[in-house]
Amino acid sequence: MHKPDHAELPKRFEAELAGMGPADLQELLGRLVGSVGGAETVERTRPSRRRERRADVVTFRVRIDLAGTKPPLWRRLELASDMHLDELHDVLQIAFGWTDSHLHQFSASNSQYDPDTERYLTPSDIEEGEEGTPESEVRVDEVLAEVGDELFYAYDFGDGWQHTVRLEAVLPREDGEPRAICTAGRRPGPPEDCGGVSGYELFSAATDPTHPDHSEARAEIARVYGSDVELDGFTPTPFAVDEINTLLAGLPTQSTALLPEPLADLVRAVRDTQEQIRLRTLISDTAPDATIDAGTAARMVRPYTWLLDRVGDDGITLTGAGYLPPVHVEAAVAELGLADEWIGKHNREVQTLPVLHLRGSAQKMGLLRKHRGKLLLTTRGRRLRTDPVGLWWHVAERAPLASRDRCETQAGLILVIAVAAGVTDDLDAVIARTLNAIGWTRGDGRPLTGYDAGYAAWGTRTLLRRLDALTGGSYRREERPTPHGITFARAALRIWP
Incomplete structure (x- = not known):
C-alpha cells in the first residue's frame, strides 16, 4: 500500500474544501462532529444514584452546611427517613430562614461538580417540560443511605446558595416523633437577595455593632449602595432552635406525592413557604368521610x-x-x-x-x-x-367545576379545601391569600382582594350553596360550612379527577 505524503494532506484538504458548496460543507461538518476516530458518538447514560427505600422508618441525623461561609453557617436536623425531597425543601427553607422566593434544586453526586450528578425536578422544571424524576417522588432514604452520604441543595441561582446535607447518624425512631426537628446550628440565616456569601458577610458585619469590621462594612455599603441605604431588610435572621421547631411543627405530615394530583399541583404552585404550609395544613385536616345517608x-x-x-x-x-x-x-x-x-x-x-x-x-x-x-x-x-x-x-x-380560567379553577379548589377543613373565618380572605401566594394579581399588578377572590370562586361557591354545603350570612359574607357540606367537600377532594 502506498504510504501517504503527510506534507501534501493539508493542501489536498484545502483544495477539496474550495470545491464544495454550502450544503456539502454542512454535511462534512456534521460528519466530523458526529464521529470521533471513525466511531459515532454515543450519549452517555448517567447511572441513577437512588438506592432502595428502607423497609423500616428511622431517624436520620443530618448536618447542613452553607458552602463558603466562614465561620461555617450550619444546622443540625433530625428527619424521618421516609421524608420526600419536596418536604425536605420546606424544612430547609425554615431552618435557614429563607422565604422560598427563588428557584431551588436537589442533586445527588460524589461532589457538587461531579459530571454524573443526578438532579431532581422541581415543579417549575416540570412546567418547562424537562425530563427526569420529580423531587416529590424521591425519598431521603433513597439518596442518603450510609453515614457520610451527601445530598446537595441549591437555592437562589443568582446569589448561589449551596447547601450540603450530610448524613451523620442513623437512629431508631419512636412513634409520634416529629417529622423534622432542629437540634443545633450556628450563625444567623442570610437575608434574601443580599448578594451571596460575600454580601452576607458584609451585611452581617454592618448590622452587628459588636462585629470587629462593623465600621468598615458600613462604609463599604455606603460606598456601593449610597449613604441612605436601609439595612433593616438585610439583617440576618437570628438563629433560634425553638422558633425553627415551632415552624417545623406546622408542616403537614404528608408529601405532595401522596396527595391527589390536583391538590399536589395547587400546593406546588404556591410560592410562599408559610402560605404553602398553611395550605397543606388545611389539606391535612380534611380526612375523607366515605359515607353519606x-x-x-x-x-x-x-x-x-x-x-x-x-x-x-x-x-x-x-x-x-x-x-x-x-x-x-x-x-x-x-x-x-x-x-x-x-x-x-x-x-x-x-x-x-x-x-x-x-x-x-x-x-x-x-x-x-x-x-x-x-x-x-x-x-x-x-x-x-x-x-x-x-x-x-x-x-x-366533578366538584369544583373546572374552568378555562386557571385562576378560577384554583380559587374553586381552595374554597373546597377550606370548606372540607371546616374553616369558619372569612373564606374570601383565605382564597385571596392563597391566590396571591401563587402569583395572581389584579390587572394593575396590585394584590387580589377578598372581593376579587370571591368573584374568581363564584362558580364553585354557587354550587356549594345550591347543595346547602355553605349557609348563613349574605351571599358573599359570613358564610359557614354545614356539617354535611364538610362531608361533601372532603369527598370531592379525594376523588376529584
Whole structure:
C-alpha cells in the first residue's frame, strides 16, 4: 500500500474544501462532529444514584452546611427517613430562614461538580417540560443511605446558595416523633437577595455593632449602595432552635406525592413557604368521610333532581337564543327558593344567574345535553334521576367545576379545601391569600382582594350553596360550612379527577 505524503494532506484538504458548496460543507461538518476516530458518538447514560427505600422508618441525623461561609453557617436536623425531597425543601427553607422566593434544586453526586450528578425536578422544571424524576417522588432514604452520604441543595441561582446535607447518624425512631426537628446550628440565616456569601458577610458585619469590621462594612455599603441605604431588610435572621421547631411543627405530615394530583399541583404552585404550609395544613385536616345517608344526599341534590324531573323524558324546548323558557325559570325560582339570591323578575334565565348556573352546571357534569334546540336528559342523568346517593357522588366527583380560567379553577379548589377543613373565618380572605401566594394579581399588578377572590370562586361557591354545603350570612359574607357540606367537600377532594 502506498504510504501517504503527510506534507501534501493539508493542501489536498484545502483544495477539496474550495470545491464544495454550502450544503456539502454542512454535511462534512456534521460528519466530523458526529464521529470521533471513525466511531459515532454515543450519549452517555448517567447511572441513577437512588438506592432502595428502607423497609423500616428511622431517624436520620443530618448536618447542613452553607458552602463558603466562614465561620461555617450550619444546622443540625433530625428527619424521618421516609421524608420526600419536596418536604425536605420546606424544612430547609425554615431552618435557614429563607422565604422560598427563588428557584431551588436537589442533586445527588460524589461532589457538587461531579459530571454524573443526578438532579431532581422541581415543579417549575416540570412546567418547562424537562425530563427526569420529580423531587416529590424521591425519598431521603433513597439518596442518603450510609453515614457520610451527601445530598446537595441549591437555592437562589443568582446569589448561589449551596447547601450540603450530610448524613451523620442513623437512629431508631419512636412513634409520634416529629417529622423534622432542629437540634443545633450556628450563625444567623442570610437575608434574601443580599448578594451571596460575600454580601452576607458584609451585611452581617454592618448590622452587628459588636462585629470587629462593623465600621468598615458600613462604609463599604455606603460606598456601593449610597449613604441612605436601609439595612433593616438585610439583617440576618437570628438563629433560634425553638422558633425553627415551632415552624417545623406546622408542616403537614404528608408529601405532595401522596396527595391527589390536583391538590399536589395547587400546593406546588404556591410560592410562599408559610402560605404553602398553611395550605397543606388545611389539606391535612380534611380526612375523607366515605359515607353519606340517603336522606341527607336527597336533600342536598334536590335542586338537580328537581331540574332532571322538570326536563323529564320529553325534554324542554329552549328559546331561540338557547335559554330556558320563562315558565321554567319562574318555577325554578319559586320551588327551589332562589328569590332571595337574585334581583329582578326571575323570568329570563340569562338575567337569573342562579338558574343559569344550575342548568349550566348540570350540563357540565354530564346530566343534561342540548340537541336540536331541546334540553334533554343524558343516559347518566336519566339513571341518576332516581338515585340521590349516586347523584351526590357524581356531583362530588366533578366538584369544583373546572374552568378555562386557571385562576378560577384554583380559587374553586381552595374554597373546597377550606370548606372540607371546616374553616369558619372569612373564606374570601383565605382564597385571596392563597391566590396571591401563587402569583395572581389584579390587572394593575396590585394584590387580589377578598372581593376579587370571591368573584374568581363564584362558580364553585354557587354550587356549594345550591347543595346547602355553605349557609348563613349574605351571599358573599359570613358564610359557614354545614356539617354535611364538610362531608361533601372532603369527598370531592379525594376523588376529584
